[in-house]
Amino acid sequence: MDNPLEAEARSPPPKLTDALRPLPSLPTEIMQRIIQLALPRLSFNTFRERYSLLLALSRVNKRWGALAQEELLRHVRLRTKHAAEVLLKTQSTRDAPPLPTKSLRLLVRSAGDKLERVEVSQVEALVAVSPKLEVLQVVAAAERLEDLALDYVTFTPALSNSPLVGIHLRSLTLSFKHSTEIASILISARLPQLEALHLLD
Template identity: 40%
Template sequence: MDSSASPLRNAPTVSLASLPPELLEQCINLALPPLSFKTFRRRYSILLNFSRVNRTWAELAQRALQRHVLLYTKDGARSFQAVKQQPGASGMVTKSLRVKEGMPDRGEPLSVSQMEALVQALPGMRTLQLAWEYGAAPRLDLGALLEKAQALEELVIDYYRFVPPTLASKALHLPSLRRLVISFPQDPCDVTSVLPAAQLPNLNSLVLVFGCDLPQERHPCLAAALVSHAPRLRSFTISFVNDCPPFALPLQVWRNFVVLQELSLDHNDDLTILPHLSSSLVVLRIRPPFNE
């Protein structure tokens, strides 16, 4: 067969610059690594190179840069807010925001009021991840913080403390939230006060990871909170990272998981609860011992 007669060989070449912006945007998105705290530096580097191609590429790279944002410090938040206030920035939607604070070498962390103002300025945000690294974290009034974030679908909070609902200015109400992750709360009792009062009608995935034991007197509060959320959960994780026997949920809690498909438990959990589930699991994960 004569390869020179191949239609691909004889097809006219198309200049990259002549492609429509929609295809160029697809090229940019395919070149970027998956979203995580660890990949943002690489994402920024790639987008910076794209912005040097020409004006069209620079505009598309800027859109991608503002679509998913990572902030470390108060100064970084101010810079981001200033960019959002520039002419033409209204068309650049921020879909996800990640805030990683408490690192001494990074600079001054965001104040709670600044974080509230930032979240309220991003009404179209779908994902919010908050992580505190070292030392005592500030208390978050989740109701006030997320009052305007009604489009939020995923909320991940690591190492923070929460204002108890009795002292909070507003109740936590997120009608669109589908996934909630609370890991290593500095005070595990905070979880047992936040969850019962939270109004999360579309929540279908819940991850709770405790870094220390939950006091005995708070066990009924956690169980009661899970009873109210369990009927809607398709994915559930509960983990205690220390070597002590984890808190065992009462059987009546497990019976309320009527649509559960994915379950993650610790290696030392009592698996005799499995026959008491009201649904058929598709995935069962056993988490290995925690290694600091």
């Protein structure tokens, strides 16, 4: 009886064309999942890392590039007016599909800000072309703000560490999506000048 290892050793080597045969393609859903698992957890501080990884993945081939671009547009962070203009230009044609954006994080220009931050009108335009939008985070340095109204509020920091801080704020109106734990948010708030508080459920 022949030794199978010896028989394999005597067989001719595989053709070069067999070695270069491409691997079967993965289903799109699995490729999307691989991309999502490769990315760091979504936060304002990880966008640069996410962008670098998606840029590297987009260079694999056209299919990976399309999936990486789709993921890039799913969660968007804009720090400048120019970046917002570029994104809005992609929507300027009549046939342009709506943005697949689910979360939008923006640094918005405030009074006295010398940097070319995102304009409020651009925020409105971006929301209008993003029908799948679920999360909108707007960050602005507004030290002299005295009157603030927020609709459909969901606070993402720990409830024991309230994000409500305003040295000069005198009037605050909050419309809550979920009215639970309002008291714990307000107890840790730092609003020394507050005169009027309106809570809407």
